[in-house]
Amino acid sequence: MNKLWQKTINFIIAQKLLFIIILMIMVLSIADRSFLTIRSILSIFDHVIINGVMAVGMTILLISGSFDLSVGGVMAFTGVVTFLLQPYGLFISTLCGLLAGTFVGVLNGLLVVKGRINAFIVTLGTMIIFRGLGLGLSDSTPIKGRIPSFQLLGRGSILGIPNSVVILIIIYVLGWYVLKYTKFGRDDYAIGGNVLSARLAGININLNTFFYFVFCSFTAALAGLLYCSRVNTASAIFGPGIELYIIAAAVLGGTSLFGGKGGVIGTIQGVLILGMLERVMVIFNVNVNYQTLSRGLVILAVVVTDALVSRRERILLVRREV
Amino acid sequence: MKKSLLWLLVVVVAISMIATFSLAGCKKEAAPAEEEVVEEAPAEEVTEEEAAPAEKITIGYSMPFIEDSPYCFPFFKYLEKTAKEMGWEIIITDAKGDIHTQSSQIEDLVAKGLDGLMIMPTDAAGIVSVIQKVYKDTGGELPIICSNVMPDPAELEELTAFAGPNSYLEGREMGKFYANYLEEKGIEKINMTESTGTAGYSAAIDRQNGFWDQVEEMGVTDKFNLLDRQPCDWSPDKAQTQTENWLTTFGEELQMIYSHNDGMGIGICRALQDAGLEPGQVLTNGCDGQIEAVTLVKEGWMMFTVWQSPEVDAAIAMETMEKILAGEEVPYFNYMETPIVHAGNVDDYIDEAERIWTMIK
Helix, strand or coil, X not given: CHHHHHHHHHHHXXXXXXXXXXXXXXXXXXXXXXXXXXXXXXXXXXXXXXXXXXHHHHHHHHHCCCCCCCHHHHHHHHHHHHHHCHHHCHHHHHHHHHHHHHXXXXXXXXXXXXXXXXXXXXXXXXXXXXXHHXXXXXXXXXXXXXXXXXXXXXXXXXXXXXXXXXXXXXXXXXXXXXXXXXXXXXXXXXXXXXXXXXXXCCCXXXXXXXXXXXXXXXXXXXXXXXXXXXXXXXXXXXXXXXXXXXXXHHHHCCCCCCCCCCCHHHHHHHHHHHHXXXXXXXXXXXXXXXXXXXXXXXXXXXXXHHHHHHHHHHHHHHHHHC | CHHHHHHHHHHHHHHHHHHHHHHHHHHHHHHHHHHHXXXXXXHHCCCHHHHHHHCCCEEEEEECCCCCCCCHXXXXXXXXXXXXXXXXXXXXXXXXXXXXXXXXXXXXXXXHCCCEEEECCCCCCCHHHHHHHXXXXXXXXXXXXXXXXXXXXXXXXXXXXXXECXXXXXXXXXXXXXXXXXXXXXXXXXXXXXXXXXXXXXXXXXXXXHHHHHHHHCCCXXXXXXXXXXXXXXXXXXXXXXXXXXXXXXXXXXXXXXXXXHHHXXXXXXXXXXXXXXXXXXXXXXXXXXXXXXXXXXXXXXXXXXXXXXXXXXXXXXXXXXXXXXXXXXCCEEEXXXXXXXXXXXXXXXXXXXXXHHHCC
């Protein structure tokens, strides 16, 4: 009996984010009877899609112990390039936008790996450069979409499931698979856990880190396409401050800022919690003046419980070993 | 062992709380059903007029930002005040300057169930597909109003009405005022700079285009020699620094600074004062009608400002929505008046400005 309890409790501790989500769903469905409708549930994904797609790349990069502040800039830049090239056709413009965004990752990766410059400083620089380049290219005005079918990417749906949700699921399954079953993914944890031993184990740290940066920018570029497709407009000022929100979501999901720990399953839960929090604000009509405070408090509360719980986990681990 | 007991306790308490909540919820759900049954019998006696006010009207208002803008904050306060006076429940969301956040928040509002939706777009073009989606999802039954900022294109089939100022017209009025002034004084050419609002925001684009379109229409484009144009992001501090730079670069050459709002106009005046210039030596303006700006107009530092009261702006949005909900026909464009406050009429406005902008603080 005692062991069963212990197991249940351990399970709850391990899956605490899941329980927070369930708790939130319960409270919301009680407070608002229309919450548990398909339309209402799907509209929560509105908050999740853009942030969620970007958070996969960010999580993988954070696990390796690196950092990318330029994702917001990449997102906006991708949109600007795509919409500027739309006169040349849907395929060319979308591809060029995606490549342009991913190129920022190549630049970030080279500067960090070859230039041996701190990732924080490099990406802070590229963030400003590519937002600025976007402003310059777009003449500081929003660009309206010319191809209506481009909107299908973010607004269309197959069999009632929005395309963007399908993309989100694909990218999460991909992220999860890569991290769990490929060498590329497992090396990620090794590098983030201890660079020295990773190097001694024969992992090509430079090459891996480079690709983590490229992948991070790729997801940001993909998010940029989704973003612009959903509003059918591109502007260099889209997504102000989104990079910190993404990092917060990843950390909320249990990814360590110091590397070596985390995963995309936690990240999607973190993104979902932050997204549902927005619904909480609306349903309980939280005064706008206190909304930012509430967001901050929730993030802090989860992170603090996380710290307390992981301390407990360590104690349990020690006990078991004894 | 003690610790695991503690955890157990927490879980039990949490579960029991959920249980109570859900029971309470069930009761709530069950209760109105019973009432309905009871009420149905004598319902014939209750006239519709008496029954109607019992249902509280819920309105959603999606704002682009609040604290970051000196205009939006008082606007938000007056919105809350007007809703309270009307006895409406108003849910206000803050998109923090991001169109996608705004789009998601609008989805949240609509999912909650509203009687009417009001939007102040973060991005004039980007909001269009959001409005179209809401229209489609609600089958066109939910009245949607754009307030303060017009969508681009301005006339949308899916939008019920627009209420607020006409930023483009404000730009034109400002251009006209400057052009007339030059005409009056017989000035053939003036060297000017332009301090624009945050790059990409529609009020900035409208006030810029309005000004230059008007000047072109009057055939006096040649009179305005644009030396430089810089975004100062609606901010007094940025405009002040920028003006200091301009004074260093252009010196005596600089005769006029066209500003897109009061905040930047105030910053420009500060820089001019610090540089030891006389009022009116470099012409400048504001737009919004803040108390500081109106005072500067009175002192002669600013040539004029545009009177755009957040109180009237919030009220016109709410009034338009009230008419729509009452089933009245409303015109598509519901403009508020935006007169120009200049040296000639500043005394009529100064007390009103004092009242509007100090009540908030």
